[in-house]
Amino acid sequence: MKPINRLAVRLALLAAPAVxxxxxxxxxxxxxxxxxxxxxxxxxxxxxxxxxxxxPPDMTPTISYSCENAYGLxxxxxxTSGMLSGCTFDLEGGGSTFTxxxxxxxxxxxxxxxxxxxxLTLLGTxxxxxxxxxxxxxxxxxxxxxxxxxxxxxxxxxxxxxSGDFGKMVNGVLQxxxxxxxxxxxxxxxx
Numbered sequence: 001m002k003p004i005n006r007l008a009v010r011l012a013l014l015a016a017p018a019v020x021x022x023x024x025x026x027x028x029x030x031x032x033x034x035x036x037x038x039x040x041x042x043x044x045x046x047x048x049x050x051x052x053x054x055x056p057p058d059m060t061p062t063i064s065y066s067c068e069n070a071y072g073l074x075x076x077x078x079x080t081s082g083m084l085s086g087c088t089f090d091l092e093g094g095g096s097t098f099t100x101x102x103x104x105x106x107x108x109x110x111x112x113x114x115x116x117x118x119x120l121t122l123l124g125t126x127x128x129x130x131x132x133x134x135x136x137x138x139x140x141x142x143x144x145x146x147x148x149x150x151x152x153x154x155x156x157x158x159x160x161x162x163s164g165d166f167g168k169m170v171n172g173v174l175q176x177x178x179x180x181x182x183x184x185x186x187x188x189x190x191x
Contacts, residue, residue: 032091032098034070036125036153039161041065046147065174066166067157087114096122102134112138116145126153 042064047057066072087104102116114136121129130149137143157165158174167176 032071033122034125035068035072035122035128037069037072037163038067039065039154039157040068040072040151041154042149042151044147044149046145048145049143051142064166064168065154066180067161067163069163072163093120098122100132104136110138112136112140114138114143118147127151 043061044064045059045061047059049057086106086109087102089103090101092099092101098120100118100120102114102118104114106112114134116132116134118130118132123129128149128151130147130151132145132147132149134145135143157163158176161176162179164179164181165176166178166180167174169175
């Protein structure tokens, strides 16, 4: 049995920071209104409990930055939906409130299932609030997760950054770590 890929599980659990299956992407792009383009600051607090892990949850927010065009949210939905095998995503709603549901069977080739629901609230064109819960049993290990994500527009993208670039602050300097559009797809079972 291959080890559990915590990043893959977190992507499935957090599928809400944006997730819809490719089949419903056209509807998602049509439904999600454009957001303010530029640099966004993203704060996430995630409480992920796995069976046998009795450590207290780390409630310290993870802060990251991303450069987005007006349709960056829809682009991240497309990117995330293609990253994790074995999962389907559904996006419903309109106006400023959307519900995203995730249903994974054998995510990333791991035996088991995972389900999640998130509520995405657009606060105008410069802020997003997301809350989500997920639970499942992956590789015979029960896990539960709750998360709170807040994103806000903070200004223009730094010189040299393009839509999809993301990074973090290191010693007061914004450091680019990669681009969402260049993220590798997670392998499916048997690959």
